[in-house]
């Protein structure tokens with residue numbers, strides 16, 4: 135898992151936007167080669183900080199400016215007395231512009247430059263300077279083979295700017311991608327470093343602004359934002375005169391036979407996030423168990439849409455779908471739910487029923503699909519969703535005029551107004567049953583307390599992922615309900631209940 139990303143910038147850029155930033159900085163008077171030298175220095179500093187005693191490095195270099203950065207790292211290492219070698223996948227005679235200058239500098243420093251071969255000997259820290267933001271399409275040979283060799287070497291790898299093969303726009307490995315232990319990225323943080331295949335490729339992530347003029351950088355609107363303590367919404371502190379009526383009444387609808395736990399987890403999650411009142415509409419046979427586990431949740435058995443409509447008259451927020459099933463009971467409750475409440479969260483089977491046209495999405499709804507549900511909603515294959523997660527979540531938000539959360543490593547949140555946020559927290563120990571039910575309840579609990587849908591979704595995703603990270607120090611076997619006390623604690627640290 136990545137080291138803490140707390141010191142990384144908030145704006146996230148596409149490859150085209152980073153190219154535009156480079157161009158604007160150059161036009162404003164910083165020569166491209168100067169930027170490349172700063173990149174080389176930043177990468178070398180980061181490498182030495184992580185592997186101070188390695189004493190040797192091998193740079194795998196391609197043909198663009200990413201290779202130029204790599205040649206300069208080799209030159210700096212050689213001048214510092216390290217053993218420094220470049221294995222050139224592209225004949226150095228074909229290099230152009232700044233990359234050619236960087237190659238000359240490496241030669242002058244005494245770096246050994248050899249053509250790359252499959253059987254080439256690798257030693258020391260490996261520096262991946264094969265492909266950067268100029269990558270287009272699936273990785274071609276011999277680059278793919280060089281990447282496979284690097285991954286199979288068992289040696290530590292530092293990626294320059296982005297692991298080669300990873301799309302800076304989508305985080306997808308385009309055929310094959312470098313799996314780095316450290317990635318040092320320049321000027322603008324790329325969206326593709328945080329989602330999709332990125333968590334398995336990027337390793338620890340370091341950012342170097344290359345002394346770019348902040349005004350020039352700020353002048354270019356970003357593609358997305360990274361969720362961090364500084365930019366997720368805060369619930370307002372509560373006045374001493376607070377009463378439960380001010381913090382919303384939330385109703386969870388779900389829990390068909392055999393699926394009762396999911397709805398109860400959502401209800402408990404909403405309660406633990408601070409919702410004023412929480413009700414649960416479920417199969418009547420689940421009511422005794424629900425009451426025994428959480429007496430604070432008003433659990434009611436419903437068998438018809440009319441019963442649900444009567445309950446809905448008293449509530450502000452609905453969470454529909456956890457354990458709802460896709461049979462007649464769930465269908466009738468979903469179509470009743472679609473007719474009311476100030477705000478709704480549609481999760482799990484509500485999304486599966488939506489994908490077959492069983493109901494339409496009301497205003498102010500948050501959809502919380504995992505990639506499989508997203509694929510059903512978009513009528514495509516799951517691999518198409520994962521190939522471009524930012525595009526998929528935006529498409530969902532547009533299609534349903536709703537805030538959409540696309541779950542999975544590097545969760546994304548899209549608003550139909552165009553806003554996009556990415557969460558780079560979380561842990562593979564969170565891949566387990568019930569975690570989604572907890573998230574849905576959390577979004578609902580925050581909506582009930584007055585946050586707008588996009589803000590509630592972002593805060594919920596961030597709290598949920600951070601809580602999972604904290605708990606994952608104990609490893610596998612995380613139970614969804616374990617999150618409740620940690621979410622409470624994080625929420626209190628982030629937005630104290632009392633001033």
Ligand SMILES: NC(=O)C1=CN([C@@H]2O[C@H](COP(=O)(O)OP(=O)(O)OC[C@H]3O[C@@H](n4cnc5c(N)ncnc54)[C@H](O)[C@@H]3O)[C@@H](O)[C@H]2O)[C@@H](O)CC1
Nearest residue numbers: 156169170198199200265266267268269270272273274295
């Ligand atoms: N002034 C600048 O523009 C700066 C650029 N920097 C570096 O420059 C990089 C971008 O440089 P470039 O735009 O030259 O691009 P790259 O260095 O990523 O390389 C592009 C080249 O890779 C090859 N290529 C593209 N797609 C491929 C594929 N699918 N399979 C195999 N080969 C493929 C093509 O020959 C293409 O010319 C950044 O990632 C960063 O490392 C840094 O030096 C900072 C300053």
Ligand SMILES: [K+]
Nearest residue numbers: 262265296298
């Ligand atoms: K690279």
